[in-house]
Amino acid sequence: MQVSDEVRESRSKAPASPSPVPLDTPNPPAVRKKGPKRWSHWIWIAVLILSGAGGGGYYLWKQAHPPLPSGISMGNGRIEADEVDIETKFAGRVAELLVDIGDKVAPGQVLARMDTSDIQQSLSKSEAQVSEAQRAVDETQANLIQQETQRKLAQQEMDRTNTLLKNGWTTQEVADQRQQVLDAAIAGFNAANARLRASRHALDAAEHDAGFYRVQINDNTLVAPKLGRIQYRLTNIGEVLPAGGKVFTMLDLSYVYMDIYLPTLEAGKVKIGADARIVLDVYPDRPIPAKVSFVASQAQFTPKTVETQSERDRLMFRVRLRIDPDRLRTHEDAVRSGLPGVAYVRWDPTTEWPDNLLGKP
Secondary structure, eight states, rough: OOHHHHHHHHHHOOOOOOOOOOTTTTSSOOOOOEEEEEEHHHHHEEEHHHHHHHHHHHHHHHHHHOOOOTTTEEEEEEEEEEEEEEEEESSSSEEOOOOTTOEOOOTOOOEEEEOOOHHHHHHHHHHHHHHHHHHHHHHHHHHHHHHHHHHHHHHHHHHHHHHHHHHSSSOOOHHHHHHHHHHHHHHHHHHHHHHHHHHHHHHHHHHHHHHHHHHHHTEEEEESSSSEEEEEEEOOTTTTTTTTOOOEEEEEEEEEEEEEEEEEHHTOOOOOOOOEEEEEEEEETOOOEEEOOOOOOSSSOOOSSSOOHHHHHHHHEEEEEEOHHHHHHTTGOOOOTTTTEEEEOOOSSOOOOGHHHHHSO
């Protein structure tokens, strides 16, 4: 039949099914199956490793940072020291730089000198004027002594003439002449006294001018106002600076502090003078004793709207912790501005410090 012939033809074109593998074959070929099971196995291993590492790290962190007792608050910050700018008072050229970055300086130590050759010339001229004014004072003073002698002599002659006139032993004409001589001597004495005062004023003015130039020269010698360390050098020898030009920036080693921020409920309990501890990242086992020196009266971080109690609790206030200056003097070489760390504030004085925050003298 025609149909059966077509069926047979289609069956002959169909792919042959794989022959079954005998059960007694010693190593039957493995059939590879595709799917996520292989990758999920490694993912689970990685998750377990990361979880173990995270748990171990958290355990170590908890051991290094035990829970704080009630009455102590903490915050992050950086060690800072007051910066002091060493600036010129007058415009001029830099002549000498006697220190460099990192140098420790003492109060009154000379740091730099400006060129004062022009002021030196003005000072020399003023000093010459002082010498001239002093000579004039000496001359007028000698003249005053001479005039005083003449006045005394004229007064004595006038007294004798008056005695003779009363007894009739001289004439009125002689008495009038003596009186004129006395009046001239008195006038000469007064004039000499006035010239002496004027010459003394001229001397004072010359000395003030010389003193002004000396002050300018001294002000062009830049000195350290207090104990510190040079942080920046902002100029070079030979540069011309305006009045107020910065030459150095130094750190005041006597005022070192850390600013932290505490929420409302904790900042409101902190009092000026409260005990604190600063733990720097570079010295985690050396807590530094400090005192609260400032608590901000206004919040530093304020939400856009403050309407509920929870929002008010989010307000943060700046608290400054200052390290004892006496302690700083014994550790001046270790003071570094910008070192990060954690600060702890004890706002409840009855709370005992934990062993890791007791601090060492």
